[in-house]
Amino acid sequence: FIDIRKLQSTTGICTFDPGFGSTASCESSITYIDGNKGVLLYRGYPIEELAAEGDMLDSTFLLLHGELPSRAEKRVFGREIKMHTLVHEQLIQFYRGFRHDAHPMAIMCGVVGALAAFYPEVANTRDPAQQLRACYRLIAKMPTLAAMAYKTSIGQPIIYPRNDLSYAENFLHMMFAVPCERYEVDPELAKALEIIFILHLDHEQNASTSTVRTAGSSQANPFACVASGIAALWGPAHGGANEAVLKMLQEIQDLGGVESIPEIIRRAKDKTDSFRLMGFGHRVYKTYDPRAKLMRQVTYRVLEKMGIKDPLLDIAMELEKIALQDEYFVKRSLYPNVDFYSGIVLRALGIPVEMYTVLFAMARTVGWVAQWKEMVSEPVNRITRPRQIYTGHLRRKYVADVDRT
């Protein structure tokens, strides 16, 4: 990396890097990626080990505080997070204002941003205790807000959180329990969901995290910063890809199943068609995304445990096989990313497709707040302010009555 700050201030030189593919916007000690080797580490720990041996609480503590917790630290941390799972009763009113068929990501952009109105004191604060409390609040309230968005969309009463359950169990409970019936969370399926969450916790300076940091660089309220991250995550080129993958697989099935794959591949390669193979390709990984590998394993495990034979999994596997043998994808190093298999496993767990990106946002909130906390803890914060290459007119004379004939 070349540090061009000095060069810029002494010579005025700027770099032109659309999409920031070659620009490091900050220093961070949270997540390490080696895109050529397919390595992903949180604070130095391989994602594979955290997913196999850790849990959501460990990994969340690790990302926020830099080290894995001791048993005592974990107990205290768990209590502190759970203190904040409820949301202000007045916030519940917000949900009534949305159309009944509103996309839950649209609801999430609104209600998470609205949290800023309930905690205005945290904007611009330099008090680390207040900053940390805001991070805990966001992590704790996201599952509650997400499940409420789902319940609103299906017209069911909201279910309050249960703090005796784990993060994933509590989320499943709020999603699927109904007041008049008994609902038992399957611990094995909750564990699978927890692994899915761990795989999504952080991924250095992706579009949504960069958005959170950009908003935070102006000292905006952290709740508003996370709302901006949710908006950036929603797009199908980023977190919205998990929903788009499932829709694409469904479309292939509707077109006749695996026989239609060559046509989909042809469209993905056609430069006159804007269609892309969803769940394929990554800015940083030029080999198999390590999260996708783990996601595929979890998918097999969950489907087997539930005795589900999902034709979409057969389509996904065949699609992957054909794409990985195709010169177009090989030449461009396009491999499955984290979103390629996640939709199939979430579908097996009974999560509706519109909620896929919401689940991603819930998990990624941990990374967003860890990155925000890291940024605001630095002694000097420099506002994010990229330059541009101006391509418009130079100075022109004002004309009062423009004649367009």
Ligand code: ACO
């Ligand atoms: N299908 C077909 N072609 C593709 C795909 C794809 N999924 N992805 C990239 N390409 C091609 C591009 O057309 C381009 O071809 P060219 O060199 O002939 O012009 C080449 O590969 C390089 O692609 P870029 O767009 O420059 O790659 P970039 O790093 O900007 O984009 C991205 C990465 C957005 C992830 C892209 O691969 C994509 O759109 N994938 C599909 C959407 C997706 O799965 N997003 C989730 C990403 S993971 C995440 O955000 C959690």
